[in-house]
Amino acid sequence: MSRSQVRRPGGKVGFGTNDAGCTILHVDMDAFYASVELRDRPELHGTPVIIAAQGNRGVVLTATYEARELGVHSAMPLSRARRIAPEATIISPNHDKYSVVSRNVMALFESITPLVEPISLDEAFLDVSGALRRLSSSVTIAELIRARVADEQGITCSVGVASTKFVAKLASTRAKPDGLLLVPEDSVIEFLHPLPIGSLWGVGEKTEEQLTRLGLRTVGDIANTPVGTLTRALGAAGAHLHELSWGRDPRSVTPHEPEKSVSNENTFSHDIDDPEVIRAEIAHLSDKVASRLRAAGYRGKTVTLKLRFADFTTITRSKSGMHTDLAHDIYSITWSLFQALGLQRVRIRLVGVKVDGLVPAGDAPEQLHFGEPEHGRRDAELAIDKLRTKFGSSAVQSGRTVPSIEITPQEQ
Secondary structure, X not given: OOXXXXXXXXXXXXXXXXXXXXXXXXXXXXXXXXXXXHHHOHHHOOOOEEEEOOOOOOEEEEEOHHHHOOOXXXXXXXXXXXXHOOOOEEEOOOHHHHHHHHHHHHHHHHHHOOOEEEEEOOEEEEEOHHHHHHHOOHHHHHHHHHHHHHHHHOOOEEEEEEOOHHHHHHHHHHHOOOOEEXXXXXXXXXXXXXXXXXXXXXXXXXXXXXXXHOOOOEHHHHHOOOHHHHHHHHOHHHHHHHHHHOOOOOOOOOOOOOOOEEEEEEEEEEEEOOHHHHHHHHHHHHHHHHHHHHHHOEEEEEEEEEEEEOOOOEEEEEEEEEEEOOHHHHHHHHHHHHHHXXXXXXXXXXXXXEEEOOEEHHHOOXXXXXXXXXXOHHHHHHHHHHHHHHHOOOOOOOHHHOOOOOOOHHHO
């Protein structure tokens, strides 16, 4: 959850009903992970619920609006969230379930317009200009999307309708939760200028501090500041923010943006120096990355191992080879990268595995091995995918993901 969601501004909500020229929609699921969980546990509706990986170092991934009203927000340490909202129900995330709902939602969008630009699992931009003749108006389409998401997926979403991506995204944030906001073309300045400067894309905490030192607190303040003053303070970003402050955003909706990489990482509940536990975690992460690659229809060329030590020093090691989407290949590379470091009982806080250099699986060259059996590792991993789809992500686990334990004679 962004800071703009935490500090959602008040003020005027309706800006008119004329949606002519407003063909850009930003659709954002409301507290996505939490909404999916509440769909399956309706008794928790209306109560504070936190989605977080549990443990000493767990962080909040999302929370219901009831929890947010108590001060809980994403990226907050779970230990602090427990203190703020001791009555909240804490649920561990189920990413496989969220991915299924996300695919269904994106398929819904694509049934309305081919111009869909996913931003994350739970939000996307849509250009509905080609659907107006068939479906009447942009606002009608937005209402249709909200109704279908609720009916077909059992969750709610908020929609911003505007003439540009930037304003549409701000409008969907303003509409949350479970709302719709149209910002007509002739009302953009009226909508934008009262907003706090933190609403602008590219304004993080440091940039906000710089702007505040200049006496700028609203988007209107930025709009009425000479561009030269902004560029002297912020460099090229100053001119960009000035354009946004006047609602100028020339970007179009770009459908089907290809993934650049697939990665997974895990922060241990306590620092680990046991190489067998680290090996098992590398195997587990390699398996998750490979499964995601196959689900997305990609293979990757470069495999990267990421390690963060107890002192927060972070290193990465990479190796490129043949394109792959197999857990066996990814694990073999990442484990060899780890072994090459020659670490001796060094305490590790985080392990991550990433694959990039992605190409569609059908375009990747095949590596043929002499004497390879007719049914090899690919068939086995595809069979595992089917079993996990049917019975859950934990239905089949590789033996590599379980740390080996030395058994003494007394324990045999």
